[in-house]
Amino acid sequence: MRAEGNRNGSGxxxxxxxxxxxxxxxxxxxxxxxxxxxxTPQSPIVEKLAEMVESGELxxxxxxxESEHSAMAVIHGAATAGARVFTATSSHGLxxxxxxCWWIAGSRLPAVMAVAxxxxxxxxxxxxxxxxxMSLRDAGWIIGMAESAxxxxxMTLQAFAVSEVVNIPxxxxxxxxxxxxxxxIVEIRNAKLPERRQAYRILPGMEVAVNAVTMGEARMKARxxxxxxxxxxxxxxxxxxxEFGSYGGLVEKxxxxxxxxAVVMAGGWCGDAKDAIDMxxxxxxxxxxxxxxxxxxxxxxxxxxxxxxxxxxDRANTGIKGILGMxxxxxxxxxxxxxxxxxxxxxxxxxFYRLFGKFVDGKLEKVExxx
Amino acid sequence: xxxxxxxxxxxxxxxVTAARVLATAAMLQGYYSQAMPQFGPxxxxxxxxxxLRISDRPIxxxxxxxxxxxxxxxxxxxxxxxxxSVVILNSPEPVQIPSRTYYVNATEIAERHGxxxxxxxxxxxxxxxxxxxxxxxxxxxxxxxxxxxxGERAERSFKAxxxxxxxxKWT
Amino acid sequence: MILPGNASCQGCPISMAMRCLDVIKNPVLxxxxxxxxxxxxxxxxxxxxxxxxxxxxxxxxAVACGLSEAYKKLGVEANVVAWMGDGAADIGFAGxxxxxxxxxxxxxxxxxxxxxxxTGTQASLSTFWKAKTTTSPAGKTEERRNLSLIxxxxxxxxxxxxxxxxxxxxxKKLRKAGEMAGFRFxxxxxxxxxxxxxxxxxxxxxxxxxxxxxxWILWEYDGKLRLSKAGEKYALKENRIPLxxxxxxxxxxxxxxxxxxxxxxxxxxxxxxxxxxS
Amino acid sequence: MDLSPxxxxxxxxxAGETGSxxxxxxxxxxxxxxxxxxxxxxxxxxxxxEGVDSVEIDYRFCKGCGVxxxxxxxxxxxxxxx
Numbered sequence: 001m002r003a004e005g006n007r008n009g010s011g012x013x014x015x016x017x018x019x020x021x022x023x024x025x026x027x028x029x030x031x032x033x034x035x036x037x038x039x040t041p042q043s044p045i046v047e048k049l050a051e052m053v054e055s056g057e058l059x060x061x062x063x064x065x066e067s068e069h070s071a072m073a074v075i076h077g078a079a080t081a082g083a084r085v086f087t088a089t090s091s092h093g094l095x096x097x098x099x100x101c102w103w104i105a106g107s108r109l110p111a112v113m114a115v116a117x118x119x120x121x122x123x124x125x126x127x128x129x130x131x132x133x134m135s136l137r138d139a140g141w142i143i144g145m146a147e148s149a150x151x152x153x154x155m156t157l158q159a160f161a162v163s164e165v166v167n168i169p170x171x172x173x174x175x176x177x178x179x180x181x182x183x184x185i186v187e188i189r190n191a192k193l194p195e196r197r198q199a200y201r202i203l204p205g206m207e208v209a210v211n212a213v214t215m216g217e218a219r220m221k222a223r224x225x226x227x228x229x230x231x232x233x234x235x236x237x238x239x240x241x242x243e244f245g246s247y248g249g250l251v252e253k254x255x256x257x258x259x260x261x262a263v264v265m266a267g268g269w270c271g272d273a274k275d276a277i278d279m280x281x282x283x284x285x286x287x288x289x290x291x292x293x294x295x296x297x298x299x300x301x302x303x304x305x306x307x308x309x310x311x312x313x314d315r316a317n318t319g320i321k322g323i324l325g326m327x328x329x330x331x332x333x334x335x336x337x338x339x340x341x342x343x344x345x346x347x348x349x350x351x352f353y354r355l356f357g358k359f360v361d362g363k364l365e366k367v368e369x370x371x
Numbered sequence: 372x373x374x375x376x377x378x379x380x381x382x383x384x385x386x387v388t389a390a391r392v393l394a395t396a397a398m399l400q401g402y403y404s405q406a407m408p409q410f411g412p413x414x415x416x417x418x419x420x421x422x423l424r425i426s427d428r429p430i431x432x433x434x435x436x437x438x439x440x441x442x443x444x445x446x447x448x449x450x451x452x453x454x455x456s457v458v459i460l461n462s463p464e465p466v467q468i469p470s471r472t473y474y475v476n477a478t479e480i481a482e483r484h485g486x487x488x489x490x491x492x493x494x495x496x497x498x499x500x501x502x503x504x505x506x507x508x509x510x511x512x513x514x515x516x517x518x519x520x521x522g523e524r525a526e527r528s529f530k531a532x533x534x535x536x537x538x539x540k541w542t
Numbered sequence: 543m544i545l546p547g548n549a550s551c552q553g554c555p556i557s558m559a560m561r562c563l564d565v566i567k568n569p570v571l572x573x574x575x576x577x578x579x580x581x582x583x584x585x586x587x588x589x590x591x592x593x594x595x596x597x598x599x600x601x602x603x604a605v606a607c608g609l610s611e612a613y614k615k616l617g618v619e620a621n622v623v624a625w626m627g628d629g630a631a632d633i634g635f636a637g638x639x640x641x642x643x644x645x646x647x648x649x650x651x652x653x654x655x656x657x658x659x660x661t662g663t664q665a666s667l668s669t670f671w672k673a674k675t676t677t678s679p680a681g682k683t684e685e686r687r688n689l690s691l692i693x694x695x696x697x698x699x700x701x702x703x704x705x706x707x708x709x710x711x712x713x714k715k716l717r718k719a720g721e722m723a724g725f726r727f728x729x730x731x732x733x734x735x736x737x738x739x740x741x742x743x744x745x746x747x748x749x750x751x752x753x754x755x756x757x758w759i760l761w762e763y764d765g766k767l768r769l770s771k772a773g774e775k776y777a778l779k780e781n782r783i784p785l786x787x788x789x790x791x792x793x794x795x796x797x798x799x800x801x802x803x804x805x806x807x808x809x810x811x812x813x814x815x816x817x818x819x820s
Numbered sequence: 821m822d823l824s825p826x827x828x829x830x831x832x833x834x835a836g837e838t839g840s841x842x843x844x845x846x847x848x849x850x851x852x853x854x855x856x857x858x859x860x861x862x863x864x865x866x867x868x869x870e871g872v873d874s875v876e877i878d879y880r881f882c883k884g885c886g887v888x889x890x891x892x893x894x895x896x897x898x899x900x901x902x
Contacts, residue, residue, distance in 0.1 A: 015395045015404065015519075032615040033608060041410075061611040065604060066640035073601035073637070077572070077608025080595055082616060085608075099598050107826060127410060148431075167821060177410035178433040183391055184405050185398050199821045202593045202609075204568035204620040207830035209588035211596040214825065218585050222825035229821070271431030344410060348434030546867045546881035547833035552841065553885035557864040586824065587834035709861045735885075743886025743899075746862055 018152040018179035023048035025156035032083035035063040035074035068093035072100035079109040082201035091118035105140030110163040118176040127344020128176030130316040154245035175268030250299035256288035276352035340370035376423040380445030383415040385495025396516035465542035484531040500532030548589035553742030555732035566720035576627040600634035603641035628668040642696035655734035690729040699724030702762035707749025739792020751788040842884030844899040850874035852896035859888035
């Protein structure tokens, strides 16, 4: 048996999990300092990087810290000194480093972090949903959500490029296990990143302090600048899209052109949902998907262009609502909102097919949980 | 066309490795492929499923395989709760079940080739050989895939895989 | 190093100790929350003639490690100094221990005023047994933790205790640390006039009485543990001043004779314990 | 990018002219002062310098804590009300 399907593209093809794809991308980005504390299901990323450093494939300092708080703090310090930096985490790890996530963003330091998105307890759960990465929304990070191992690879490289232009840290989200541990075919593209650049660095001999106690309006001004620059980072993301695969910038529009019905989703389960959309399309239903590739900056413009019937399917909630449902509604769009797949609950093509059918039939409540 | 395979095995028997070797072999033959372990803390001896998808078109779905076309069973003691039309069994003798059944004595082959770890026969090599045969994967692609995925362990593993590839029978 | 006109209190031991940083070449300071944050300058002004990276409490050593690793990687000569109080040492202890265990190329200085002074004198792990703080209004019921001894058991490259009452000894130790590489730890006893409730001119006197009464032991370790010249004679109990002399502070005024005898016993134990390592 | 909200420049008087905090002023007797330097190293504010006949104090920033008087072996410093 022979096929030619995967032969397109110029890079080397490899079977990689999203974890491994991210490690390969990081290797190409040549970070100076990597710090990490293991957590399922992120650990294989940093194990792979540790191997690369050990074997000399990657010339970086790999710091074995005692916690995620310290992981983020080490890369915060290293970035302050002018180093290209990387870390990865998940779930409780992200929760534990939360304070430092605010600091690295507030300090306007470029940095890249992979987040294998996993439920935060209690009760214990190591499986996928988006509750962890959504908690990062307020901290001032760029938050991308890949759908495939290929996109995880491309987005990680783009993350370095964008972060170092806009001076805002960048998180690359991949779904726990369904992406982190699932091996797919990835084209290792020959991307080349520019040299590290950043707004400032702290060196011996300087008589300057960074982040001293502020009074008056300085803190508010810093926060406002970050908010504005985070919004503006959309332009850099759109501009650099083609250099790291071509995905459409902040969003991917799938069969949306003539759609009467639109589904809004993010992350690794979008593929199953697309297959379900194809099934409905075959039946003549004009349905499509707006896949949010970025949660911050939020793709407000694309959301506002959606048709009138919108369903947002969420893997994280705030109160009874889904978080993306709330974000989408905040753009002035009327939405139906479904919360599903919390704690790794498998949602497959058949589930999406039934759900979208119910949506098209007008039988969905304003907010529903798929339990 | 999309082919979905579920591997039933026990933690430590090499189901995940087998899926990866086969996905890589399919990739080398120009196919799209995906290897997906059952998600969760792996425990040696506990039952685990591993999933393998091969297609001539890009594979977008990442949910678990609910209705596999093929089931490969590494340990006969595992109950087959699938209606798959094709079953590949690690077994010394034919087994009468409604599906079209292939069998190979993977444990014996693994042990003979010294593929044993802590008293457990590592079945990834012979079983990936057997499954490759059923999937119509070329032996050369399997060999290359084993070198990619297993590195220096590939040589011995491939001998076991090749043997299984050649001796697998169907009932 | 620290410029005049800064925000330290009258008689501040931290400011006194910060002045000694001028013996370290190419310093880059990492300062977590605490009195040192305020003393080092409020935005948009900095009181330090050196770069200062202000950071949250428990991140201190990890940020210092990141800076140090990056400077090494980028070929920049620097002496990264993690400068913190006993509060940051408490909340950031895991990071401190990990940094020492990794032998990060960092100088850690803990200016220990035996309570969380910047938030209003709450008890810390360094607070003396029976000392009054706002969270131990009747006197602290637990023992103080001996931080420098813990760091010693990490077999760090250099560990020393010091006191603002013996500034030349402190400067010598900082200089020595600055000329070495590896994980270096200096624990400075820093009596705080408002926090301990004594007049601002008495900072040095109180600090010295701590040493002279045996309540603060001056020692250093660079592969071998030695008592420091400035305080070695107080190893002999007959050379010590009466403990009550040191305890003449607002935080100890409620102590009974029995309490003082009990503290004395604890101090004797501390000496005995430490000297086992020498 | 405007970095002014997060960066601070080193300067004297970061907390203003702290001499105004003083209730007592240290006065140095040039006759008694031996210029041993004790007050210079112990002054928390770093405002005592070696002068010609004796040490000199920068009263613009001296907070009047009195540490200098306490560490002076010659009893050359006296604290007088402002």
